[in-house]
Amino acid sequence: MKQAYFDDSKFGKRSPIRKTKTSTKRTLTKSDGVLPDDAIDGKVISVVGNQISVECFFNDSLISVDCTAAGRVISDNSGTLVAVGDLVKIIIDEKHSHDDKTFGTILKIETRKTKISRIDPANKNREQIIASNIDKVLIFVSAFDPPVNPRLIDRFVISCMLGKVKPIVCINKMDLAEEDVFIEYFEFMKDLSVPVYFISVLENTGIDKLKSELIGFETAVLGPSGAGKSSLLNKLIGDEYQAVKEVSLSTSKGMHTTSFSRRFRIPEAGFVIDTPGIREFGIWDLNQDELTLFFKDFEKFYLDCKFSACTHTHEPGCAVKSAVENGLIQQDRYDSYMSLFASMQK
Numbered sequence: 001m002k003q004a005y006f007d008d009s010k011f012g013k014r015s016p017i018r019k020t021k022t023s024t025k026r027t028l029t030k031s032d033g034v035l036p037d038d039a040i041d042g043k044v045i046s047v048v049g050n051q052i053s054v055e056c057f058f059n060d061s062l063i064s065v066d067c068t069a070a071g072r073v074i075s076d077n078s079g080t081l082v083a084v085g086d087l088v089k090i091i092i093d094e095k096h097s098h099d100d101k102t103f104g105t106i107l108k109i110e111t112r113k114t115k116i117s118r119i120d121p122a123n124k125n126r127e128q129i130i131a132s133n134i135d136k137v138l139i140f141v142s143a144f145d146p147p148v149n150p151r152l153i154d155r156f157v158i159s160c161m162l163g164k165v166k167p168i169v170c171i172n173k174m175d176l177a178e179e180d181v182f183i184e185y186f187e188f189m190k191d192l193s194v195p196v197y198f199i200s201v202l203e204n205t206g207i208d209k210l211k212s213e214l215i216g217f218e219t220a221v222l223g224p225s226g227a228g229k230s231s232l233l234n235k236l237i238g239d240e241y242q243a244v245k246e247v248s249l250s251t252s253k254g255m256h257t258t259s260f261s262r263r264f265r266i267p268e269a270g271f272v273i274d275t276p277g278i279r280e281f282g283i284w285d286l287n288q289d290e291l292t293l294f295f296k297d298f299e300k301f302y303l304d305c306k307f308s309a310c311t312h313t314h315e316p317g318c319a320v321k322s323a324v325e326n327g328l329i330q331q332d333r334y335d336s337y338m339s340l341f342a343s344m345q346k
């Protein structure tokens, strides 16, 4: 009989341990923490409150383990303690496990290689990790109902760059929109090296091209509620997805709205993470002086600004502002810059 345990005495004062119950304070530095011999590697596939589903190999088979975090967890990550995509060390609680369910405890969270995060809407001083260790983020919006929100897309793109993740933009519900207008509008994304796909899940157009961007990669799908994220994943994944949907339906009073993030295997290869609709998206950890670096489409203009430290907000002789006046930069794009600039700390 082995019990999930964690021996505090193995860690010195400078250990990167995060208390999970009594404190959210970080005390994170290097440590030579030793884990129990029977700790195994796993990957977080969903987090619902403090119920964490971890996939791992145990007795030569791939299983899903229902985990909770230990009272103290080793992690040198910032923000949310456990996020979908995290690589973890767990120990299986054999005493309480049975044929149908395996339980376990998370002892350690490995350093996140990439992430997509935002300012926690419930606490502006905290970083909320939406997904970690992903290759790409599919910024998924619809042309209509809900309409495109260019500022939200710009924020997602910047956060991807900060989190070392490749952004891809997808505009769904093109069955309801004029294609030419949208294609022209998103031209500037070329300067940012961000691919843009125009699709209709309903009419099954553009899906194959988009799919080839996802196969073999780990991708988080993010966007506003109702854009059609789950409809797309339903199409890409099929049966496994349906099974989860049935479960969430019974708990959400018949609504189709996704209420928690979950990782799914793409049958051909790779993974996608379905996430709940996002209403607010505040960029974590970016200050005003760095903002222009993320507006690469402004680059060909701002070298000509009169002042080298031009912020492109009020200065005379600003080449960015002239480009906006001459229609070389879209007004929307500039408004996006201004709105972000105003929302940021110096």
Ligand SMILES: Nc1nc2c(ncn2[C@@H]2O[C@H](COP(=O)(O)OP(=O)(O)OP(=O)(O)O)[C@@H](O)[C@H]2O)c(=O)[nH]1
Binding pocket: 172, 173, 174, 175, 176, 199, 200, 201, 202, 203, 223, 224, 225, 226, 227, 228, 229, 230, 231, 232, 256, 257, 258, 259, 275, 276, 277, 278
């Ligand atoms: N016209 C049209 N409707 C679509 C298309 N794709 C999805 N829808 C509809 O849009 C609605 C929302 O779809 P969902 O897939 O639940 O949207 P979601 O992005 O997962 O929403 P949340 O889970 O709330 O974040 C559903 O009624 C879909 O049938 C499309 O290509 N065209």
Ligand SMILES: [Mg+2]
Binding pocket: 229, 230, 231, 256, 257, 258, 275, 276, 277
């Ligand atoms: Mg959904």
Ligand SMILES: [Zn+2]
Binding pocket: 302, 305, 306, 310, 311, 312, 313, 315, 317, 318, 319, 320, 321
């Ligand atoms: Zn300027």
